[in-house]
Amino acid sequence: MNLSEKTRPASGAPVLDIRNLTVRLPKGADREHAVEGVSLSIAAREILCLVGESGSGKSITSFAVMGLLSKELVPVGGEILFQREDLLRASPERLRQLRGSRMSMIFQEPMTALNPVMTAGRQIEEVLTTHTDMSRDQRTRRVLEVIRAVSLPDPELIRRLYPHQLSGGQRQRVMIAAALALEPKLLIADEPTTALDVTTQAQILRILKEIQGSHDTAILFITHDIGVVAEIADRVVVMQSGRVVEQGDAGRVLDAPEHPYTKMLISSVPSLTPGTRAEAPVKPVALSVEGLSKIYRGTSFFGSKREVRAIDDVGFTVRGGRVLGVVGESGSGKTSVARCVMRLIDCDGGRIRLDGVDLAAASKRRLHDARKDVQMVFQDPYRSLNPRRTVGQSIIEGPMNFGVPKREAWERARRLMTLVSLDPDALSRYPHQFSGGQRQRICIARALAMEPRLLVADEIVSALDVTVQAQVLELLNGIREKFDLAILFITHDLRVAAKVCDEVAVMHRGRIVEMGSTSEIFASPKHEYTRSLLAAVPGRTWSAEAGLGAGGA
Amino acid sequence: MKKILDNPSVALGLVIVVIMAVPALFAPLVSSIDPTAMAPMERIKPPSASHWFGTDLFGRDVYSRVVHGGRTSLLVGLTVAAISIVIGMVIGAASGYIRVIDAVVMRIMDGLMAIPSLLLAIAMVSVGGASLTSVVVAITLPEIPRVVRLVRGIVLTIREEAYVEAAVTAGTSTVAILWRHILPNTIAALIVLASYIGASAVLTEASLGFLGAGISPEIPSWGNIIAEARVSFQIAPWILFFPSACLVLIVLGVNVLGDGLRDTLDPRLAKKM
Numbered sequence: 001m002n003l004s005e006k007t008r009p010a011s012g013a014p015v016l017d018i019r020n021l022t023v024r025l026p027k028g029a030d031r032e033h034a035v036e037g038v039s040l041s042i043a044a045r046e047i048l049c050l051v052g053e054s055g056s057g058k059s060i061t062s063f064a065v066m067g068l069l070s071k072e073l074v075p076v077g078g079e080i081l082f083q084r085e086d087l088l089r090a091s092p093e094r095l096r097q098l099r100g101s102r103m104s105m106i107f108q109e110p111m112t113a114l115n116p117v118m119t120a121g122r123q124i125e126e127v128l129t130t131h132t133d134m135s136r137d138q139r140t141r142r143v144l145e146v147i148r149a150v151s152l153p154d155p156e157l158i159r160r161l162y163p164h165q166l167s168g169g170q171r172q173r174v175m176i177a178a179a180l181a182l183e184p185k186l187l188i189a190d191e192p193t194t195a196l197d198v199t200t201q202a203q204i205l206r207i208l209k210e211i212q213g214s215h216d217t218a219i220l221f222i223t224h225d226i227g228v229v230a231e232i233a234d235r236v237v238v239m240q241s242g243r244v245v246e247q248g249d250a251g252r253v254l255d256a257p258e259h260p261y262t263k264m265l266i267s268s269v270p271s272l273t274p275g276t277r278a279e280a281p282v283k284p285v286a287l288s289v290e291g292l293s294k295i296y297r298g299t300s301f302f303g304s305k306r307e308v309r310a311i312d313d314v315g316f317t318v319r320g321g322r323v324l325g326v327v328g329e330s331g332s333g334k335t336s337v338a339r340c341v342m343r344l345i346d347c348d349g350g351r352i353r354l355d356g357v358d359l360a361a362a363s364k365r366r367l368h369d370a371r372k373d374v375q376m377v378f379q380d381p382y383r384s385l386n387p388r389r390t391v392g393q394s395i396i397e398g399p400m401n402f403g404v405p406k407r408e409a410w411e412r413a414r415r416l417m418t419l420v421s422l423d424p425d426a427l428s429r430y431p432h433q434f435s436g437g438q439r440q441r442i443c444i445a446r447a448l449a450m451e452p453r454l455l456v457a458d459e460i461v462s463a464l465d466v467t468v469q470a471q472v473l474e475l476l477n478g479i480r481e482k483f484d485l486a487i488l489f490i491t492h493d494l495r496v497a498a499k500v501c502d503e504v505a506v507m508h509r510g511r512i513v514e515m516g517s518t519s520e521i522f523a524s525p526k527h528e529y530t531r532s533l534l535a536a537v538p539g540r541t542w543s544a545e546a547g548l549g550a551g552g553a
Numbered sequence: 554m555k556k557i558l559d560n561p562s563v564a565l566g567l568v569i570v571v572i573m574a575v576p577a578l579f580a581p582l583v584s585s586i587d588p589t590a591m592a593p594m595e596r597i598k599p600p601s602a603s604h605w606f607g608t609d610l611f612g613r614d615v616y617s618r619v620v621h622g623g624r625t626s627l628l629v630g631l632t633v634a635a636i637s638i639v640i641g642m643v644i645g646a647a648s649g650y651i652r653v654i655d656a657v658v659m660r661i662m663d664g665l666m667a668i669p670s671l672l673l674a675i676a677m678v679s680v681g682g683a684s685l686t687s688v689v690v691a692i693t694l695p696e697i698p699r700v701v702r703l704v705r706g707i708v709l710t711i712r713e714e715a716y717v718e719a720a721v722t723a724g725t726s727t728v729a730i731l732w733r734h735i736l737p738n739t740i741a742a743l744i745v746l747a748s749y750i751g752a753s754a755v756l757t758e759a760s761l762g763f764l765g766a767g768i769s770p771e772i773p774s775w776g777n778i779i780a781e782a783r784v785s786f787q788i789a790p791w792i793l794f795f796p797s798a799c800l801v802l803i804v805l806g807v808n809v810l811g812d813g814l815r816d817t818l819d820p821r822l823a824k825k826m
Contacts, residue, residue: 342722371724384715388737394716397733398723443719450723 013084014041015185015218016065020078023060023069034060034073035242042218042235044185047208049229049250050222051265052239053465054436058222061239062188064088065220066105067095083185101131103186104179108194110171114163120147121159124178131182146177149214150207168330169200176207180215187211188220193228197329197492202536205232224465226269227495227539230254238262254542268470270499272540274518283320286486287341287374287454290315292350292360294336310336311347312510318454318486325489325501325518327533333510334490338458341488342376343367354454372402375447379459381439385431391442392427398450409449416445420475437468441475448479455479458490473500494537498522506530560817566810573803577623584617588773597789607791609781618773619796625774626755626803629685633692633754634747640693641700642743646731648701649708659705662698670695670757675766683769688761692754703746707739741818748811752804759800775800 018041023034035057042048050058063069065080067087080087082103087095099105104127107113114123121143128139147155150173163171172192179187189208193201209232211217223229229236233250238259246259257263294311310333318324326334340347343359352359357370375398378384385394395416396409404412414424420441431439440460447455457476461469477500480487491497497504498518505515506527514527525531534540557563576583592612600607606615648658674691681687711717712735720730761767762776763783770777775796782792 342718344718344721368724371722374722376719376722378715378719380715384719386716386720386734389733394719397720397725401724401726446719446723 014043014081015083016220017041017081018061018065018078019081021061021064021075021080022077023057023064024074024076026072031242033076033242035064035239037078038239038242038244039078040237040244040247042186042220044216044218045212047212047219047221047232047234049233049236050220050239051224051226051229051236053224053265053467055241056239057242058239059190062105062190062220062222065186065188066099066103067092068105097131100127100184101182102184103188104182104184105188105190106172106175106179106192108191110168110175110195111163113175114171116163119160119162120166120174124159124174124181127178127181142181143177146181147174149180149211150174150177151203151210152177167200168196169203172196172200172204173207176204176211180211180217183215184217186218186220188222190222191224192221194223194225198494198536198538199329199532201228201538205538208232225538226254226266226466227537227542230539230542238265264467268467269539270470270473270493270495272495272498272522272534272537274498274501274522283322283484285317286320286354287488288315288317288351288353289337289341290351290353292337292340292347292352294333294340294345294347309510311340314350314507314510314512316505316512316515318488320453320486321480321484322502323480323487323489323500325491325497325504326507327491327494327497327504328507329492329533331509332507334492334507335458336510337507338376338456338488338490341454341456342374343371372398372450373452374454374456375450375452376456376458377440377443377447377460380463381436381443382431382463384443385439385446387431390428390430391434394431395427395442395446395449398446402450412449413445416448417442419448419479420445435468437464437472440464440468440472444472444475444479448483451483452485454486454488456488456490459492461496462491462493469496476500494522494533506533557814557817560813562809562813563817564813566806566808566813569802569806570810573623573799573806574627576620577627580617580620580624584614584620586614586617588613588617588621589771590614597785599789600791606795607789609778609789609792610785615778615792615795618778619775619799622773622775622778622796623799623803625685625768625772626758626776626800629689629692629758630751630755630807632689633696634751636689637693637696637700637750638743638747641697642704642736642739644697645701645704645739646708646736649705650712650727650731650735655705658701662701665695666698668695671760671764674757674761675764678761678766683767685768685772688758688768691761692757696750696754699750700743700746703742704739707742708735711735711738745811745815745818748807748814752807752811755800755807756804 019039021038022036025032025034038061040048050061052058060069060073064075065087069075075088082098124143124146125139128134128142134142143159144155147158152158152170152173166174193204196204205228208219212219221232229250235248236250236253237247238245238253238261240261246253246257246262253262254266257266292311292314293309296308296310297306314337316324326337328334336345339345341352341359347360350360354370354373357366359367359370362370385391392410392413395413396406399409399412400406413427417424417427422438422441434442461472464472473496476487479485489501501518503516504518504521505512506521506529507513508529514521514525514530521530522534525534590613595608595612596610598604598608604614604616606619609615644658648655670692673694674688677687677691717730717734720734758767758774759776759779762774763780765780767776768774778796779793786793
């Protein structure tokens, strides 16, 4: 347990003290208050993690602190004391003075949070120009200082680069640098690592810990990831439906959660230890891919040709009833593999064999027939169902394309709805009437309606809350067994891969660097890159089972 | 639907358009006088109980001419809007979805956009003679590229949606994908655009009539009534006033309606136009 090694926060008056904060939602929302009676406090040199699933009110709490609530959201009760000053009663001018100088915020999406037409240096400098009367030289010196403080290489160069010339992790570090430029007393980080790769996430978390050590800053860290909490939190506040259900020291909350919701949240976190699975009889190969490659060609502004090898000589096989996980960071080519297998894009070489048919070379006619056998579930459940069509229409579309009579297709849709634990009568409803997890179930039902032999699942749980994630993975597992389905499971999350995959292929820069059974790869990774990926998984030293075990005792 | 009518612009625009359109639609019922019947004894009479809008240089009833002229104007507006939307939607959808033809189609559209509709109409009328068809064609042609660009833009974004890809993997044919999954997304924007095209077509038709290049003078249209009234403006201002007022009102009404529809149906467009 690494929690005990953490430096104890300095005692004294809290930097931020939220008392009984209540924010009203506009009429017609699903509940009356966005947050209700929320109380929490953070001391200097303390990292407080605010944990909860989407809609729990954690972001609204932080926006209320910064005075950035949208007009419809009105704080109707409580107080937010920042260094003993009530921010809810402060004038807009006063809030503007405080923002950036004494409290600052970093956001989830570093690409949209930075202005694309300003250099990194200018954006950091902007804070200094607004809040201080430093001379130009002083400002430049300070900018270089903070760039160095967030461990960016070559500060002189970084200062002159534009956001698009920086990687996601570098951009997030520039954001942190800008937030730290004036040594704020309070730093609010709203899911700052959610959009980043695991290795980058690990770096950002390390930087935040360093800041905590070297500055007097209090950090309010908002996250949905229990792993991240285990990694950096001193104290934890758990929110559910706008209320604080539990708070306390990180070690205590993680290892001995008291509230049932916290317990459920923690037990839903997949651990990095692969589950044991009974050795099934070896089934015939459903999909075999050989020498697959895909090159993206682009012409740059001055006419020089650019080539990106998205997939480079990739090969694997998936047997019926088995799950092959393709893991890797963004840009590793894993999604391109999925799209090539689906023939949503054409590959530049190689074979994709499904039941003797080479999908890569199939004619339009053959391809149309083969489409029935391979179905896909997409990442974003909010975009993968046509909002203007009922879910029933969406589910029966595929079977009807292949000549299944409407009545029969509808019957099948009703059976599948039951299978994915939804009400068959809900077929006549529209997608917006369902939650994200329910929509993902519908997408799975839609894929199954075609009675495919291979299911391609592209990051199907990454947009879902962790408790919902667990349910969808459970469902997928049941389907695999029931239909003897081969599943190609694309994910960036090694914990998810450990939970569902029989075999894992690790992709890096378009190549498979390591492939083998899940237990082997997680226990003794051979490739350098696999090792660094595994090492970067947040909270790897803490495991949910151990935590709950202690909690139950 | 009720929500759309709650918008004050939509309600106001709709009221104006209906007030203007109903008499034009039922022209033979609301005016018993033949708009082309000349009455030399009744020349240049100011508005009165028997001739509500007065009479013109030939003694024709201006009210009846304006009402019948409204038919022509609205007919042109509606047909131009309908034809350009239908053709533009087909070309735009094809261009946005089938990448091979996109570059060629869009260059043709760029070319069409360079033609001013007034000049094209004058050219067509002087070559082929003045008729309703030639006027409609001349006004429609330069409007098509606007529709194509709008539809193509929407198709380009929607085709990337996961639900379109899901339909592809479900074996849905290209035409069905366009019809079922992509084109419904363009309806709101197209209704708005249709109102603007309709309004500008009414204006263009009137301009053509005024220049003498429009529909032949036997058929009354607001444009040619105004053109004839121009010469007698100082002695008989009412002949000029009533058709002009109608023209201003209908264009204003349609534009207000279009603005309102844009705000309620398609907020995305609000900043672009």
